[in-house]
Every structure is written in C-alpha cells, then in structure tokens.
Amino acid sequence: MPAWEQDVRVLQKIPDIAVEVGLTPDQVISSVRALEADGLLEVTWHMGGNYGRISNASGEARRRIGQWPSAENFVDRLVTTLDERIEQAPEGDERSRLQKMRAGFAGASRDLAVDITGTAISRWLGG
Numbered sequence: 001m002p003a004w005e006q007d008v009r010v011l012q013k014i015p016d017i018a019v020e021v022g023l024t025p026d027q028v029i030s031s032v033r034a035l036e037a038d039g040l041l042e043v044t045w046h047m048g049g050n051y052g053r054i055s056n057a058s059g060e061a062r063r064r065i066g067q068w069p070s071a072e073n074f075v076d077r078l079v080t081t082l083d084e085r086i087e088q089a090p091e092g093d094e095r096s097r098l099q100k101m102r103a104g105f106a107g108a109s110r111d112l113a114v115d116i117t118g119t120a121i122s123r124w125l126g127g
Contacts, residue, residue: 014052035061071118078113079106 018028032052035041042056063070082102089095105113 014054017054071114071121074117074121075105075110075113 014028014032015025018025021028029050029052032041032043032054036043040058040061041054043052044055045052063073079102082098082105086095086098086102089098
C-alpha cells in the first residue's frame with residue numbers, strides 16, 4: 001500500500017499524507033481503510049468518511065514498514081544503504097570493499113548478521 005509505506009503518520013490528516021506521498025486523497029483513504037480493517041490503524045473519520053486523522057498505529061503496522069526495531073529491518077536497511085553507496089562510489093578499492101560487504105550482509109551471512117543485530121538490539125532495549 002503506497003500511502004502506508006512511507007511512514008506511520010500518527011495524528012496526521014489524510015490530505016496532508018496524500019501531499020507528502022504524491023497520491024490523491026482518495027488513494028490514501030482507500031489504503032488507510034484497508035489498514036484499519038486489518039486492525040493496524042485507528043482512524044477518526046469526519047465528513048461522512050471523506051476526511052480522517054490517524055489516531056493510533058499498532059506495533060504490527062510499525063514493524064511492517066520498518067519503524068519498529070527488528071534485526072531483519074536493520075539488516076535490510078543496511079543492505080539498501082550499501083547499494084546506494086556502491087552506486088555512488090567510483091570504480092576502485094572503495095567500491096570493491098562496499099560490494100564485498102553487501103555480499104556478506106545480503107548473502108549466506110545474512111542470517112548471522114540478523115542474529116548478531118538482534119542480540120545487539122535486545123541488549124540496547126534492555127532485554
């Protein structure tokens with residue numbers, strides 16, 4: 001759902017979300033209604049359901065879009081950032097090192113990276 005993937009915009013008005021993500025208010029309303037029906041959002045609707053404000057987002061909603069700390073989300077974001085850096089890096093040693101690092105995090109070592117990251121997050125959150 002494109003309107004949702006950008007961020008959980010709690011206490012934000014749907015027309016404002018539409019402008020930020022480049023969709024029509026109707027597209028955002030449709031997406032928000034689907035997420036509300038799945039129990040992922042609480043929405044206060046006004047004007048016959050044509051205008052609303054997101055009043056709460058569940059932990060599951062936040063996890064789905066990467067706003068909740070999880071090892072998988074962190075490693076996925078790390079790989080995405082490495083992809084961006086590789087694209088910007090000139091040919092040579094730096095690019096080669098970035099490509100090797102990305103191969104490790106995205107390849108066979110991904111499970112190990114997720115496990116280590118999960119342990120670090122757990123410790124950081126006091127677990």
